[in-house]
Amino acid sequence: MSIGTESAVAPLPEHLSARELLSTGQRRFSLAALGFVLGSVLLWAVTGYGVSALAWAQIGVIAMTACYVLVIGYRVFLVLLAPRAVEPVGTEIPDDELPSYAVLVPLHREEAVLPSLLAHLDALRYPVGKLHVLLLVEEDDSTTRSALAGHDLGPQYEIVVVPEGGPRTKPNACNAGLARVTAEHCVIFDAEDRPEPDQLRKAAAAFAHHPPEVACLQAELAYWNPWTNWLTRMFAGEYALNFRLTLLGLDRLDLPIPLGGTSNHLRTSALRELGGWDPHNVTEDADLGIRIARRGWQVRMLDSVTLEEANSRTGNWIRQRSRWIKGHLQTWLVHMRHPRRLLAELGWRRFASFHLTFAVSNLTVLCTPVFWALSCWYLLDGPSRIEPLYPGPVLYAGVVVMLLGNLATIYLFIVACMVRPGLHRAVPAMLTIPLYWALMSVAAIRAVTQLARPKRRHYWELTAHGLVLDADTAR
Template sequence: MFAAEISVEYYLTLGFVLLALYSLNLLALALARRWLPARRLACAEFADSDCPNVLVQIPLFNEGHLVERVLAAVMALDWPHAHLEIQILDDSIDGSLAISQRAVAALKQQGLRIELLHRLQRTDFKAGALAAGLQHSDAPFVAIFDADFIPPPDFLRRTVGALVANPDLAYIQTRWGHLNREESLLTRIQARLLDSHFRVEQEARWRLGLPLPFNGTCGLWRRAAIESAGGWNGDSLTEDLDLSMRANLAGWRSAFIEDLVVPGTLPVSARAWRVQQFRWTKGFVQCFIKLMPQVWRSARLPVWHKLMISLQIGQPLAFVVGVACLIMGLPFMAGAAVSSPGVDLMAFVTSLLGFVAPIVFLVTAGNEVGWRWTLIEIMGAVVLTSGLLLSNARGGLEALLGHRTEFIRTPKGWETREARAPVWGHGVLELGVGLALLGFALIEQPLAVIYLAMLIVGLLGIGAMQLIDGRLILKPLGIRH
């Protein structure tokens, strides 16, 4: 065996080990969610006259009429208006700003404590807007809602009560619901993935006593925790994860309330979903680079906490490692290099874990939609997530190389030109690589199609959906559970 082959085998084995660890992390969380008992969270109750002041921040950027819907929900919150402040943090550069101005003016005439803050320069994007808003209020508690979410009336009663009853908590994260889950197969798949994150990962971390990542919206912060952690910072694309981890390092805890659901709108096109996932992946890797040294230097965190945090924030690196393993494995598939039995065994184990672990993780999220749709959603989630390999790997690699990009928000469903019109440049790479892998495997090593099946189908699916902008998969489903 040539020295070059030995070197490639070494790095390939290392990649397989890392991918296996990421899969085992998902399995461990699923098992913890299944077998550990639920945790109770104490909650204080208030008379209206005793309610503390709460600031509700609504960050916006070209959100159109969504501001009217979220404001209607905020006004319906069961909280005395005398103790409620509302900030519309609108950095819009289109006609959305005028809509916000009219909505705020109407509520001011009703005597509500509401203000509109518009920055001419979007410094630090969402993080900068939230930080700027805090300078205009001294409320001890801060609720944050993105424009496409609708908080239920009891949101503040339950979250403020929990922070008051538990003074060591920095923030409360609640579960996302899905207003348009049944709009298409794509939205069903996204809902399944998000349900797995909230109902499995977040709930498991809460039961294990691990730090919880803040999800950017549908949560309540203690202002003192924000300030002691260093405030909002826009040096990553996931300012929510960054602040929540820094708060934990500063000694604060966090909590998750699974049965407090805040419904929101899912992206309706493959392109919009891809943009969202790229941003989240890149932001996580940016936080991994920034925070891991602090995590491992922390004297207050036990080693197993440090390991679980590392796997949590570093999970998106699986896309980068996956691409690297794919490239290194091609010569072995083609017969140009001969792998050792140990590498073959590790490849088999990693592939098996990479298939079983996500399925167990997704199944643990529940089957309220019935087993037929559960199976469809799970297989669709596994396949289409594989199809994001190239895009997410690029996001992770850009973060590793220190390449900074602007915060690009997820296109909304009402944005016809952005979210539904065909964009023929998008999807070509995924479609081309998927076809190339299929042809390579059939010519060089037909058995490799078994290992590459999910990836090939996922790339072809994501590529085709972007080329036609998901018109087939976005067609409203005729079958309902």
């Protein structure tokens, strides 16, 4: 069932690998910064000069308040730019002129969703002779391999066994598949994905329309089961905000786009030149989007939708989200090993967007419980004890930011539900955004904890699929 032979992939430069959490320079800078803060506090305690612990706490409160303003303001700005961002490409390419296409599908204990997956892959409207579907299965995953043996696979399919020895991650499996790809373009689909049947044709037409500098096309991701429960409604609203609005704003401004984990259509030659995916990064997709931007290439949004299964169980959702946050922090640390080089390659606009997307936004999620706790303390105990931490102007600014920020976030989620077809019934659920943010903070704390533990740093927490039946989506 194999078409083509193995091809070489350029090695990923070590300074762009997440194998190590911090570089030597980052460790030295972190220790120097910590030493400076502690030294200034000690100096103040002994001599009265320097900066007190309370002053540092006030600086932290002011800085975090500014971070919240930046993140929310930036998101509103991107949403305002989104409506005119995508230009649909309607050109239909004849079958004999279509480029060859490879579909990479990493599988790990996914026997429950195999029938649905194969049905949607079979439904792809693309010439079989130009299609190469690689089903990537871990060597010790006998369950999935046995389940595949029970299906009558067409000539476009190849089962690729991912050998043991490397990190047990999705990007490691994708790299094993990439070595087998000879097609001009390739795309990643997850096990639970339901891509539009003509998505590959749309991508082929878009690649032909765009200049060679466009190395990747990101299709829109949405959920087919938003009505399962409250969690899936919130998740669907978040995806609508991200893929229907925020990423389109990034596209319009030509800013780095953090790729979603699936439906990334890539020029195979560009992907090989970049060194494939980082097997040690648990959000290899987002990292790849930044590496594309650093090379001076572009990611554009594709006018096509892939449906996925929204997480309907809280524990499963937290494990998945903590992996995403952990990977975004990994990505930020990796690319900040040489800040001046990163600035030179991205330019000021992209450099600022990178920080807002990967660092500042996750920092606000991580710190949200602290500010909620301080607010409760203020309400229960009065202003006397907390007033030293919050000087008058800072307190009033913080209250305004909290109120307007939450209202703005709720408004953005409501707008996203209104622009995503069929999601308007989820609008009432968006009023409970603070509860959803609390879950996000739990995931963020879990992510940071795992990053601090070397044995869990690259651990890929598997997301269970097949938890929802199609009948549940009608509720």
